[in-house]
Amino acid sequence: RAINAGGATKVALSGNWIGWLQSGNFYAKDGIHSQWLALAEGGQVSEIAVSGGGWFAFVGSGNYFAKQGAYAAWLTMAGGGQVSKIAVNG
Template sequence: MTISHASGYVTRYLHMVRQASVTVGQQVGQGQLLGYVGSTGNSTGPHLHFEIRRNGAVYNLAPAYSCGGTVTKGAPINLPFADLAPADAIPERFAFVNSAGVAFAKDGAYSPWQAINAGGATKVALSGNWIGWLQSGNFYAKDGIHGQWLPLAEGGQVSEIAVSGGGWFAFVGGGNYFAKQGAYAAWLTMAGGGQVSEIAVNG
C-alpha cells in the first residue's frame, strides 16, 4: 500500500497478510487501520516492510530505525522532512452539530464535511488535533477526524466539556469540575461543591 503525502513524500506499507482495509483514492488519517502485518516476502515471521520515498527516491530511515528494532505505537518518526509542516502543527479544523445530533468536521475551509458520529450529540469542542463530543450526558473524544472515539466520561452526568491541544480534557458533572491530562489518565477534581456550570482549559 502506498500513501501520498505533501511535498512529494510517500509512505509504503508492504508484506501485509490481508487485503488492505482501505481503497484506492481514499483519504486516510493518523490512527486509522490500514491493514494487518504478516509473514509474506522473504521472512521468518510477521513484520512490516515500511518505506518512505520522496519524488521516487528511497528516503534513508537508518538514522531513526534499525533492522529488527522495536518501534512504539504513536511515536513520531524522528527524522527531518524538508518542506513538511511540523507534526504538531494545528490543523485548520471546523465542526458543527446539526439538528439530528450528527457532528460534522473538516480540515481546511474547502474540504468536504465528514460525519464523525451517528447522531445524538449536543456539543462539539475542538483544540489541537482533538475533537470532543457531548452526547446523552457522556463525554467522548478522538484524536483527529479519522481516529477512534474514546469514552472519557460516562454515566450520563456530563453537562459541559472542554479540550486542549496540550492533551487536557475537562468536563462538568453534577456541578463539579473535573480535568485530566492525557486520554488514559485519572480524573482530577478541580472544583467541587456542585456549583460549576461552565469551564475552560488551555495549555
C-alpha cells in the same frame, strides 16, 4: 465507537482533538480517523472542554474534573455542585 452525528449537544475542538458531548457522556478522539474514546460516561456530564495539549475537562453534576492525557485519571478541580462553565488552555 459509533457516535450519532445528530446527537451531540456540544462539540469542542482544539489541535487535533475533537470532544463530543452526547446524552450526558463525554467522548473524544485525536483526529478524524482515530477511534472515539469514552472519557466520562454515566449521563451526568453537562459541559466539556479540550485543549490541543491533551487536557480534557468536564462538568458532571456541577463538579469540575480535569486530566492531562486521554488515559490519565480524572482530578477533581472543584466540588460542591455549583460549577456550570469551564475552559482549558494549553
